[in-house]
Amino acid sequence: MFLALRDLRHARGRFALMITVVALITFLVAFLAALTAGLGRASTSAVTELPVDRLAFAPPAEGASPTFTESEVTPHQQEAWADVPGVGAAEPLGVATVRASGESTAAVTAFGVRPGSGLVPGTGDGGADVSAGTVVLSRGAADALGADVGDQVGAGPLDLTVAAVADAEADFAHTPVVWVSLDDWQAVGARGDAAAGDAQDGPTATVVALRFGDDPPTADALAATDAELGTVTATPREARSAISSFTAENLSLTLMQVFLLAISALVVGAFFTVWTIQRAGDVAVLRALGASTRYLLRDAIGQAGVVLGVGVGLGTALAAGAGLLAARVMPVVVDVSTTLVPAVVLVALGGLGAVLAVTRVARVDPHAALAAR
């Protein structure tokens, strides 16, 4: 690093420009990662935070994936899942987006659950549960509706009393979640026969939420039960793709991140290619003076490491700071996965670009210094 550090100091303008470019790319990648994670959470947190092991969907059309929009499960399927060995609890869960009004009006997603199901956040600690005629609001729903405990909230044909405001963020497809009793859910959100009220054994929920016991069923047993009951089970994480907006949104943002990462590798590689060509004369002199290939490579790669390290560090710090500020008004998540992980990937890809560029120092001919040919 003897030469590398002195080159950095001597050509500080060029390196400052490059470090700025790397920092800006890092900022974009990290902030986009934070936004992707934030939007993902705003789209799926109510599902991923469910205290369950699997969700059983009604089978989709041939060749399609299950979706919350189209899934309808029957009481028979729910009861059959409850009898499967290893399944500790099988609770019906209704999911429907409805228009609700309190002090203000907003779209919310109503989760229909049975009292005592344990699917409402906080109820396990003795907090308020759902019951007929009442609703539990998430924090986001309470803010959106301007409602608090004891207020009346209109949802479809029903007027419900706010029993509690859960101390949890829960969102589904970018709408805040409210919890109502499964019976009330039939009135505000159910589709098909249940909504028409003419089916004794009709669809009563969107999915069956499964909690395993101490001896959970094997994957084979789950598959066999799926086949027997005509359902498709998925983990809460897998069930994110059953939310119609999530997959397309996540794919678009992830693709943008991938492009930015590729661009960063190209930009860093291009800079060090030009830089290495510019200093080819000095490298030829060094080789003629006796510098080994390893010495030259170590010096050049070390220089690239400094540029990448400082640039990525600055960009990551900037993105983390901006993310924390933006979190008040935007769905962003600032954590290890949206700061350090992009930083490590950027250093790795940028380093790859730089290494490919600087290896040309090994091919510089010392005769260039001696002008022998």
Place this chain on the structure above:
Amino acid sequence: MDLTLDRIRLAYPDGDGVLVAVDDVTLTVPSGTTTALLGPSGAGKSSLLAVAGAPLDAPDDAAGAPRAARGPRRRARRAADRAAALRRERIGIVFQQPQLVASLTVLEQLELMSHLRGRPAASRRAHALALLDAVGVADRADRRPEHLSGGQRQRVAIARALMNDPQVLLVDEPTSALDHERGVQVVELVVRLARELDAAALLVTHDEATLDPVAARVHLADGRLVEAPAAV
């Protein structure tokens, strides 16, 4: 240690034929002395100097060699590193142009030579300052090359070549960019330092007017050693 070049022949591909740059040259430079290698442009002086410096390593076409040729490429790279080690440990080279590294101060140009040998750069600072003093630029130790005159740069290049106590000193046209007076001073400096350090110095030049301090002279023409041409 004497410098001995024994039946040196250097040829390059040249179209369909071969260009012989150096042909059957045998030459010995005793330690502690300086020998001037004279000849017109294109006579092969710098080529002979390049052979003496052993920097003829990987062939140019090795860079684009196919995968099957990776073995030869690796061997060529090892040979290049062996030649580099030889230059680092035993040979001091002064190029036709000073070829100083732009980002380094005068003192750092010399400390770099220690660093190339794997020693801490500042480990021989006193030696570096003594050399700079010997060539008369100690007062410029913290300046960068852009702030030096042509003669000062050439003096720094000579000091750099001597930094690792070489047994052989190869000096290529050190006076080409200098006026006569400074050219003579540089040649005197090379002769004196070679004697003091007991190094064998081979000095390439086509400017005989600066060579008063040099006793031994050989002439090269068309790649071969020849008798000194008659004075006109």
